[in-house]
Amino acid sequence: MTANQYVRSRSPVFQYKSYKVKGIEEKGDEATVTIDLRYNLALPTRADVDLAMDLQERWVRLDGQWYRQLEKPKTESASG
Secondary structure (H helix, E strand, O other): OOHHHHHHHOOOOEEEEEEEEEEEEEEOOEEEEEEEEEEEEOOOOOOOEEEEEEEEEEEEEEOOEEEEOOOOOOOOOOOO
């Protein structure tokens, strides 16, 4: 998906303002990308809140193209 599609798929409560790649740690076909993310939290009962955070994303290279790796939902398995 494109960057615009990615942003639109997120919650409308978050309004992304900007991002900056702070670092990339590449190991073969895998990489960890550190991003400085600036966003606005839009709450109906309060004034908008400007926030920032550092975010680490995992990326993988498949057939020469880099893709963001989505985390699998954690499920607890019953043992018995």
